[in-house]
Amino acid sequence: MNMFMQISTLVKTSKSVIFTGHSIGGTTASLAALWLLSYLQSNFENLSVLCITYGSPLLGNETLSRAILRERWGGKFCHVVSKYDLMPRILFAPLDTIGPHIKLLLKFWHLYMTSPHCGPLDVQRNEEFMAEIFQFVLSHLRGLVEAGEEAVTGMFRPFGNYLFCSGDGAICVDNAAAVIKMMYLLLKTGSPSCSIEDHLKYGDYVGRISSQFLEKKSFMLGELPESRYEAGVALALQSLGISSQEPVAGPAGDCLQAARRMGRTPNLNCANLAIKLSKINPYRAEIEWYKAWCDRSDDQMGYYDSFKQRGASKRVSKVNMNRHKLARFWDNVINLFESNQLPHDFQRHRKWVYASHFYKLLVEPLDIAEYYRAGMHRSKGNYINHGRERRYQIFDRWWKGRNVRDEDNRRSTFASLTQDTCFWAKVEEARGLLDDVRSTRDQRHSALLWEKIDFFARHAKKLVEAKEVSIDVVAKNSSYSLWLIDYNEMKLQMLQFRPQFPSFMNGEIVP
């Protein structure tokens, strides 16, 4: 609670927060950062957060690692890991077998940090134990690397960026599989004693790296590959203190190449999407055109009901096809977004926030119509909780996340699209509720149902009065208009027969 108070004042007074910690403190720092990021996200607040850990043990499993990728928080974590340090690797071995070793190790590190002079003595005394734990971790890491992607379930898994540092520099890797492989390859070149001492040397490493900007490093003549890409990899390995003659250089180079993000860069992807968007916009235009036609047509059913009760016409099947095409496009956008292939602030680009929002306003009513037309609500449950596509929830979040305060504009005529995109699902549910009321004999149950129905009726009334709905909602034969007639009738009946009914107090008839 205390920390919570402290942080919430911090959020108001500062622009950025850095969490940091060494060893197990690193995991605490990570957790604190994760907590703050979640807090900021749910409160729509903006603050720069960075978490730097030094020699931190692993924190979570693959689910955590994925979640962090999905939330695009990977860039907020920088785990500094020295070339041989055992601590960040130790949890790759199963805990039940290395438990006693860890206890001893922690004791040693603790002793060393509080009184560094008696450290080396301890090392000698425990040489055998050191070799044992080193081999143990190394063999588990090897197993993990050899098993490849399949082996990761249920195990600890890295997340965020790993900055591997050596006396010669540092490299940054953010692909979890590559991190594991680098951990293995680097540890392989080390020895039991240095793997334990390295945990305490972060001060030296960081000091050396931060003075590197002055050093010009050169290669032996002819050592650098001619291709620029390979030269870049060789330079990276040089930073890890691995020369191209060492046997580990080959696999480490392969690992770095594989870690290179596949596909095009985020900016190119984004530009490409913009082109695709302009290509699919005509489909959207066609649906708009269809909506205008429905709203004008003589049967006065409106957009939603016309589509729900559609017959087999060429035009309407074209609209339905467009609906699918648009869904495919937007699902692809979300897919790219969540796999980190789009710019980090994609969800704040005005263009995309607006485009996704208008797509949602236009097409979600059709999705709802299709859902209830096909009777899916009977098999899967109501639309809002069980049938709503995830993309719409994400677009809701993007729309709320834009830094614009909703101004209180009064509408003079009905909005061109209903602003509450789930409105029709609510109508469908309310209709179901009215049916339930008819069939129930239980008074208490009936009162409960009425409460829900009245809630919706008030909500709908408010929307209609504020003209936040499109004209199709109030069309003479729309589901809503028909429901309203039904509702008012039943309400009247109920009030006549049961004047003692509690909701009489605030019972009003929606015109």
Next chain:
Amino acid sequence: MGTVKLGENMVIKEEVIKKACSMAMDAHKSPEKQYLSKKIKTSSSEVVFSFPGSWSVNDWFTGTSFGETKVDLQLFPSLKYIGLDVTATVNEAFLNEFKALLANPLFKNEVGKAAADRRQIVFTGHSSGGAIAILATIWFLEVHIRQSSNRIAPLCLTFGSPLVGDSIINLALRRENWSSYFVNFVMRCDILPQISLSPLSSIKQQLQQVLDYFNQKAQQPPNEAPAFYETVVKNASSVANYAACKIMGSTNPLLETISSFIELSPYRPLGTCVFCTGNGKLVVSNNPDAVLQVLYHASQLSTEEANTKMTVAQTSLRDHLSYGNDLQEYLRMSVVTCLHQHHPEALPLSLNVANAERERVDEALNDLGLSERARLCIHAAEALEKQRLRNQATIDEKQKDIKKCLDKLEAYKRKCALKVGYYDAFKRSEEKEDFHANVERYELAGIWDEIIEMLKRNELPGEFEGRKEWIDLGTRYRRIVEPLDIANYYRHLMNENTGPYMEKGRPRRYRCTQRWREHAERLPHEVPGSCFWAEVEELCIKTGFQGIKESISHLNTKVKTWIKDEELGDDVLLENSTFMKLQKQHS
């Protein structure tokens, strides 16, 4: 008479450089004068104006962390990223110094007279005098070249000048085709050009001591020289490394996080930079991204040098004063390597393949102290510039598509003029044709938005915004299609969601193309004819407000000029158009 060839199209007379350099150094000797001016020889046509530097920290940095301020657009109307409406940033102290110079009527008169006599004017300066020379040259280009065609283009030669402004200045110079008039000489070890990359707070105290040394108050470089050197190079490394990550397209999200924690200097090189290697060779680059990398990497120390930091740091200061003596030698030898003329493939990383030309380049780069890492960065900078050219070629291809769509919409406009005008027809959208017009509108919006995105991400060459064909096409596009966007906006009552079109809803693609034209034709920035319908719609909403009649008649007079200027079609005057109805209602 000797000339120095600094690239394909750039040849400068040796004697001009020599004279400029000696006058730049001379200017320091009479700091009470704001400038010196002299002909190169009594018979020659060039006139050199040189400016003294200043040796007080307050003349180098003002208030904020990097001492930057937005440029004064009254004085330098071209120094902006036009389409996106971003004003360039300059060093405030230098700008003030220049303004003081401009307040001197003698200077203006003398420059004006030389220009009227059709002499080539050479602006020059050493150290912070170079910064003044750069600003003076830009001012001259704005006043004398942009506004009249029969003047001789100037030349700006600086020696060990600090950086003056941000990357937008360089973009603007390229757009106006002025970039090649700026040539900056930098000695390999001279640290001064880099100090603009450091925040003032990190170097303030040492800087004054360094400046005192330059001002000959002290015989020896100050003892703090190594610390000063380290601080400056460290800050330069942050800027250069961050830029290198960007250039190489690093997508690591950590970069974005870090950038919100560390404020980096906005200053970037401009024009052409000529590096003197320290042993008689010249290395030339006109790519500011590459120059930034060279500036930093040339200051890195090899293992031997690392042991003699004191010497290196002292040399880094002494070199700042050596232009007067050493440059002559460089000009005499005239061994020039142009980084930008080489295919990146020809820029050697190492000497695996024997080739005489590559050996020569490699040697020059070694003499500049450029490591393999540095060369990779320069490669990347060159490759990025090539990518920009390719991007430009791609969108040039799209001109065809744009024209085709515009032709269709013009046909639509003509057809609608038979009834009610295309604005009203589109707003009602009752016919199939209206739907098709909407599709064309979407298609065009897609292409233009893409161009705007590219501008935003700086993916097009600096020259792009100055190209007449695009400015004209943009104007045509804006005139035909913007009314449809307005119709769509008010048809869907978006004004009630977001506010009036002009304030809240106007897409960037129209604001951008409008500014292109206004800049190219030097027009004032005002509401254009393509936004006419938005004004009409707002007036329709305000029916009954006071002064509406005056507003309508005011609009009416504007309409006449717009129709005359072809900003607007005469279909707005059709009987049943919204505009005519509005007029009738209030007549």
